[in-house]
Amino acid sequence: MIRFDAVNxxxxxGTTAVxxxxxxxxxxxxxxxxxxxxxxxxxxxxxxxxMVEPTxxxxxxxGKDVLTQxxxxxxxxxxxxxQQSGLFPHRTVLDNIATVPxxxxxxxxxxxxxxxxxxxxxxxxxxxxRRYPHQLSGGQQQRVGVARALxxxxxxxxxxxxxxxxxxxxxxxxxxxxxxxxxxxxxxIVFVTHDIDEAVRLGDRIAVFRTGGHLVQCAAPxxxxxxxxxxxxxxxxxxxxxxxxxxxxxLAEVPVERxxxxxxxxxxxxxGDGGPCLVVxxxxxxxxxxxxxxxxxxxxxPVRPLRDxxxxxxxxxxxxxxxxxxxxxxxxxxxxxxVTARETIHEHAGRRHQEAARAARKAQExxxxxxxxxxxxxxxxxGEGPEAREHREAxxxxxxxxxxxxxxxxxxxxxxxxxxxxPGGAG
Amino acid sequence: xxxxxxxxxxWLVSGEQWTGADGIGHRLAEHLQYSLLATLIxxxxxxxxxxxIGHTGRGAxxxxxxxxxxxxxxTVGLVVLVFLASGLSMTPVYVALVALAxxxxxxxxxxxxxxxxxxxxxxARGQGMRGHQVLFQVEIPLALPLIMTGLxxxxxxxxxTATIAAYVSFGGLGRYVFDGLAQxxxxxxxxxxxxxxxxxxxxxxxxxxxxxxxxxxxxxx
Numbered sequence: 001m002i003r004f005d006a007v008n009x010x011x012x013x014g015t016t017a018v019x020x021x022x023x024x025x026x027x028x029x030x031x032x033x034x035x036x037x038x039x040x041x042x043x044x045x046x047x048x049x050x051m052v053e054p055t056x057x058x059x060x061x062x063g064k065d066v067l068t069q070x071x072x073x074x075x076x077x078x079x080x081x082x083q084q085s086g087l088f089p090h091r092t093v094l095d096n097i098a099t100v101p102x103x104x105x106x107x108x109x110x111x112x113x114x115x116x117x118x119x120x121x122x123x124x125x126x127x128x129x130r131r132y133p134h135q136l137s138g139g140q141q142q143r144v145g146v147a148r149a150l151x152x153x154x155x156x157x158x159x160x161x162x163x164x165x166x167x168x169x170x171x172x173x174x175x176x177x178x179x180x181x182x183x184x185x186x187x188x189i190v191f192v193t194h195d196i197d198e199a200v201r202l203g204d205r206i207a208v209f210r211t212g213g214h215l216v217q218c219a220a221p222x223x224x225x226x227x228x229x230x231x232x233x234x235x236x237x238x239x240x241x242x243x244x245x246x247x248x249x250x251l252a253e254v255p256v257e258r259x260x261x262x263x264x265x266x267x268x269x270x271x272g273d274g275g276p277c278l279v280v281x282x283x284x285x286x287x288x289x290x291x292x293x294x295x296x297x298x299x300x301x302p303v304r305p306l307r308d309x310x311x312x313x314x315x316x317x318x319x320x321x322x323x324x325x326x327x328x329x330x331x332x333x334x335x336x337x338x339v340t341a342r343e344t345i346h347e348h349a350g351r352r353h354q355e356a357a358r359a360a361r362k363a364q365e366x367x368x369x370x371x372x373x374x375x376x377x378x379x380x381x382x383g384e385g386p387e388a389r390e391h392r393e394a395x396x397x398x399x400x401x402x403x404x405x406x407x408x409x410x411x412x413x414x415x416x417x418x419x420x421x422x423p424g425g426a427g
Numbered sequence: 428x429x430x431x432x433x434x435x436x437x438w439l440v441s442g443e444q445w446t447g448a449d450g451i452g453h454r455l456a457e458h459l460q461y462s463l464l465a466t467l468i469x470x471x472x473x474x475x476x477x478x479x480i481g482h483t484g485r486g487a488x489x490x491x492x493x494x495x496x497x498x499x500x501x502t503v504g505l506v507v508l509v510f511l512a513s514g515l516s517m518t519p520v521y522v523a524l525v526a527l528a529x530x531x532x533x534x535x536x537x538x539x540x541x542x543x544x545x546x547x548x549x550x551a552r553g554q555g556m557r558g559h560q561v562l563f564q565v566e567i568p569l570a571l572p573l574i575m576t577g578l579x580x581x582x583x584x585x586x587x588t589a590t591i592a593a594y595v596s597f598g599g600l601g602r603y604v605f606d607g608l609a610q611x612x613x614x615x616x617x618x619x620x621x622x623x624x625x626x627x628x629x630x631x632x633x634x635x636x637x638x639x640x641x642x643x644x645x646x647x648x
Contacts, residue, residue: 075554
């Protein structure tokens with residue numbers, strides 16, 4: 001576990017990068033630091049491996065103050081991935097990955113064997129290992145960056161906007177793979193990004209920073225989206241935050257209804273007999289909607305079938321696109337299980353939001369006693385509502401209590417920190 | 428004019444010109460010996476200086492401006508100055524040649540170090556390399572092409588200037604130039620000058636060829 005205690009960082013030119021930060025990053029979880037540029041999120045990350053030294057306060061990693069450890073030794077025990085990957089252009093990919101094992105004195109053969117293993121772990125071929133970094137695509141370079149960070153199997157991984165420089169398609173792929181890796185490896189990951197969607201996707205907890213190095217809110221994604229601490233967080237989450245919340249829930253709980261089905265090659269239904277039918281293959285795979293009404297196209301309009309593991313957001317999206325307002329559901333093998341109406345999805349989406357908000361409120365109330373104690377003893381600059389202040393205190397202190405939910409888990413399982421939303425926070 | 432070049436041609440290819448203590452072969456060896464030794468001494472002084480400035484980032488001003496200082500330095504004047512101070516020996520010649528070579532090496536070494544991507548240096552530190560490991564495993568390998576360029580430029584400049592050894596009575600290809608001037612033998616002067624130019628150009632081509640072979644593997648970084 002990584003623990004920040006009243007950490008400040010002021011640079012010699014007088015700017016405050018991090019202001020009185022108290023925060024815990026739970027072991028085995030992904031803590032995402034988000035905020036616009038200049039909010040101190042990268043500085044916060046870099047203080048963990050002493051690439052930046054705090055002006056005051058303590059940072060403990062596994063209970064040990066990082067400042068008492070030799071900086072180089074400390075860094076060898078922490079995986080570090082940076083934007084643009086920062087690979088060594090004069091070394092082959094394999095030797096890049098073997099960097100830390102070699103520094104640790106594993107010997108060349110053992111280090112290379114390990115590097116070859118990791119090449120596979122991050123989805124690269126052995127052939128790529130013999131190349132030089134500039135011969136790889138941006139996405140591949142980032143994979144190498146991740147492999148290099150994992151080489152000595154450190155318990156902690158610091159990732160500073162690692163996917164910031166690749167295109168959206170590759171970014172999604174890399175995010176998926178990071179989630180897959182994390183499932184097996186269970187590292188304590190601190191991830192910096194300015195992309196709130198990335199934060200929601202990857203984070204077990206999200207810490208939102210505001211310019212001047214202030215931590216505004218730290219909570220599980222569902223809670224953050226359901227109850228942002230103040231207007232700043234709400235603004236940062238964007239106008240579609242309720243939709244983002246839906247991306248955290250799967251379709252599994254949404255009921256399935258029977259579909260009107262016609263087999264491929266069989267006679268199409270007669271007109272005036274209950275609207276469009278779903279055409280399925282011999283193996284029961286949905287092929288498309290067929291409208292028997294005269295004048296409608298004779299070829300089935302395509303469908304995008306959804307599985308139970310797909311998100312409620314994907315379902316909502318598909319229901320808008322579907323000509324019938326019905327989404328087509330399939331099992332893991334792609335065989336039809338039924339359909340769900342737009343209305344049902346909509347209703348579930350609404351209910352989901354209520355639940356998340358309620359869970360957040362409950363978590364908040366349960367903490368109320370703790371949170372109140374600090375009120376009054378803090379003197380802070382103006383312009384910040386007491387709720388937000390209290391929230392931040394509570395948020396930073398209580399973050400360790402929260403059980404990081406899997407991205408698909410309902411919010412109820414993710415008690416965290418939040419306060420009633422009072423934008424602007426009247427004093 | 429044609430006559431002059433004809434005489435120059437026969438001067439260069441005649442057998443007796445190439446042999447003996449006063450022959451081209453011997454003078455060439457002397458010339459190369461002066462040049463290589465001077466460049467070597469300069470490298471011993473300048474490389475650590477350039478690496479230090481590049482690694483720490485301190486004294487960059489010196490590194491950047493040293494090259495214009497070097498260009499403005501009157502070599503013959505320096506030879507005379509040191510000659511007056513130390514008497515007749517090769518010392519004034521070496522002092523002048525080293526002074527000529529040092530700026531080119533320092534400036535290029537610094538430029539090479541400075542051109543190493545800060546992200547890469549940051550990553551190297553972030554992976555847990557210590558200062559000397561960053562220097563030897565990352566900075567120097569990446570700066571090497573420019574460091575080599577600095578050494579090459581220094582050597583070429585020194586070869587072209589090593590004629591001044593003859594100015595203070597020593598050997599080298601400058602012997603022909605100064606003797607020719609004294610004897611009003613234009614062909615000999617010209618012969619010496621052409622030889623110096625050819626040696627400089629050949630060395631330059633050979634070294635840049637070597638550089639290309641060495642750093643062929645990684646082009647863009």
